[in-house]
Amino acid sequence: MVLLVRFGEIALKSRFVRRQLRDRLVANIQDLFAAEGVECITESDEARVYVHADHIEKARSILSRVFGVVSMSPATEVHADLASLRDAVVSEAAIALSPGATFALRTRRVGTHPFTSQDLARELGDQVRRANPESRVNLSRPDVEIHIEVRQNRGFVFREVWPGPGGLPLGSQGRGLAVVTDQAGMVAAWMGMKRGCRVAVATPPTGRMVDPLRRWDVRLKVLDLPPDGHLHELVKIARADAVFLGTRWSVFDPDTRGGLNVPVFEPIIGLTDDEVGHLASRIESA
Template structure:
């Protein structure tokens, strides 16, 4: 199974910066999968990361903790010709539709093809209607949505879109030190991580308080907070460019 991984703010950057951020995102995905002992194969283009996995449920849980991921869809991949797309859509419709239900086709096309997105919607929608005469089309509030994404010579058919955490890839926006004494400090650290900062945590409460953050950063560095609260040496060790205090 292939999971389509979409990234959001990365698309607003220049091509060079976008490639750097995307490569960081891919590296972070690989780190979290390796930490969980789940095998995956990753590839990427200018707009998507493709994660090939055997265990979709575990992969979903992992990708839901990767900053920079906006959404995820488990998809069936086929060639981009109409016949292959038609077969995949009919297979998806057979699994998803029940008599009396309504459906909608949501096509998206990138690149040059001998058909338009409207052509896809008409052709594939009619194929579903002929195969399932007891269902109807409803483009505004369908019971079932079938998405078709064509990217060059690759076609992807899917129904589900799972939300990710968003933000920017961890480690793409410099380093920071987060002082974690309580839940507010942990939230501040998490928010800094979501904005792409590589966070080092300073705490006097040991690993237990910051353990939830390790689910988001397998390379999390934890430093002991000195009794006098002086952060100078910790800033040097962490090479921090900012400090998150998490005060209420």
């Protein structure tokens, strides 16, 4: 089985930039798998990354912490001919369909083939109905959706679509420094990381709020926050292009930020306390 990994914003870039971002995404996937001690084989094309792993649930957990991954699906891969696709879809339907359940086939096709997407849906749908005579098609609100994705000479059949964190690949957009002394600071750091920034964190020596961030960045750099809270030297040490703060409406001490020659961002400025708490729970539970 293969995990079909989708990315979002990367696809909007120029061909050259897209290739750079995709290579960074693949490298980050490999780094996180290696840190977890889980073996995987990766490959990619213009629109997908393919991750082959023996432990699908472990792979899912890891990929859910890779910035740039929009979603993923555990898929059965077959050759992109009607006979192979038919066998895979009928097998998937036999597992998923209970007597009387409704279903829909969602087809997507890239490349040149002797059939259209409509031909594919019609032919495979007929085969599923013959194998499951008590089931019927419902395209608007089906009990079961089966996806068929044909990419050149490769076919993929799957039912589940698992979300990823989205954003841009970590390390693709420069360096940053985040002050992490509480939950809000942790969320601000994470939001900077999600935009592709390699974020170093400054925290008190006894601070524990950075620990969840290590699961998102295996190369996380942690610096001791000085008692006076001044960031000038830390910005130099981290070679930061920006500072991320978990504050709202410039609550942060202006003396601390005074004289900084890099932009200062407050990513949570538009979030409620409940929204910050929800994001913090997501970060900590990943």
